[in-house]
């Protein structure tokens with residue numbers, strides 16, 4: 452017998468057994484509520500691996516063993532103290548075994564949403580030649596599947612749009628990234644399939660070509676496929692490429708815009724990107740390539756004299772080079788600047804400084820990706836002045 456309850460988990464240890472994408476929604480929700488989450492599983496979904504690498508959860512890369520739950524004297528303290536156990540193995544029989552073991556050990560236990568969830572690698576994808584042949588024939592899709600590109604906003608489940616949430620509820624298949632608001636996956640309908648195709652910077656990733664194939668193949672099978680990404684799919688989100696892949700396959704695509712982190716991160720810490728007395732515009736750039744890199748196409752001299760707010764995404768590692776280049780190109784060192792990390796997420800943090808020192812201030816505070824840096828007079832905005 453079970454009893455539905457709202458549990459107070461803030462500051463409490465929670466053990467998640469299994470690393471299946473079924474656990475993405477509960478783990479995200481537990482983090483949002485301030486729980487201390489330990490995942491025990493030999494392998495985990497990429498988004499869970501990302502959370503572990505960012506220090507937001509603890510991942511013990513092994514199977515659960517009998518004494519983990521039954522013998523507090525032998526167990527890892529994080530497991531011995533876990534009041535709540537979440538079964539997220541992705542297999543009914545294994546979840547049932549975890550539930551039984553946890554109940555016997557006197558722990559409260561819940562299952563991650565019991566939906567069938569497929570890891571990307573397990574999908575029977577079409578071979579490239581077969582795919583090319585199908586595309587060349589330009590045959591009409593066999594069924595009326597479609598793809599919805601949904602921008603999920605910066606991570607706070609409250610910042611996805613009403614239309615985006617409705618699409619999540621209707622989807623047969625959800626193809627999601629690590630920076631998407633994974634908590635909203637709990638709203639997916641029973642039976643929906645969640646596929647985690649997260650890309651970890653300089654780490655594990657699912658190739659874009661494979662993601663395109665996943666979208667096309669599921670939609671061709673007549674399914675409603677939601678491509679759920681963080682922010683807006685068309686802002687450094689490869690949304691255009693995914694749309695092209697779907698269009699080439701003759702599939703209908705719907706686009707639901709999201710609140711880009713370029714806008715949300717400054718807003719959430721009280722920085723208006725424009726302000727009548729300060730600036731008449733803003734420019735959003737990717738900082739993933741430093742100035743001088745042969746593949747960097749940005750005109751840093753033009754950006755330095757544009758007199759608009761500069762918003763830099765993917766620029767934590769390159770911030771020293773970028774700020775040096777902007778100063779060398781004439782943007783004054785005392786120009787206000789701010790970095791906002793994990794905007795809209797439980798670990799949101801921000802630091803303020805100047806163009807001259809924001810790289811140092813950001814590093815000294817230990818801020819890491821995902822982060823947005825804002826450079827311009829608005830970064831020094833004081834709502835009480837004026």
Ligand SMILES: C[S@@+](CC[C@H](N)C(=O)[O-])C[C@H]1O[C@@H](n2cnc3c(N)ncnc32)[C@H](O)[C@@H]1O
Nearest residue numbers: 605682683686688711712764765793794821822
């Ligand atoms: C590949 S881009 C994707 C941007 C996304 N499509 C958007 O519109 O926000 C990833 C970068 O977005 C920024 N970002 C995404 N989510 C963020 C968040 N919650 N807080 C701060 N920056 C974020 C970071 O600069 C990160 O490196």
